[in-house]
Amino acid sequence: MNLNLRNAIIHNVSGNNQEQLKDTIVDAIQRGEEKMLPGLGVLFEVIWNHADDQEKHMMLETLEEGLKG
Template identity: 80%
Template structure:
């Protein structure tokens, strides 16, 4: 992924509160547009990099369960 994309996504949401971040995520998912996927990936990268080992295990378990549906 291009570093400029990461920077652009982070710049666009920096300073947003939790409600605004949630709205961004929900809107991206509900739109179903493929062009939103890289942005969601950048947000997930930020979450992953700032999560502790327990949080990472919980995310992986949630992901695993979601993929079994």
């Protein structure tokens, strides 16, 4: 069986509105389960690929600050 995890994750959230996407992200973070990390990674990849340079810079600054703590 050839399962493409990235496509499965995108398929599962395609068509979700902002509130549903937020709930998915918050739930994955709150559960803290390792198995949720690939899904969050795919969602971040979608965000990154659709961000302009200014948005990417802002994300990197936020990430850098968050990792200092």
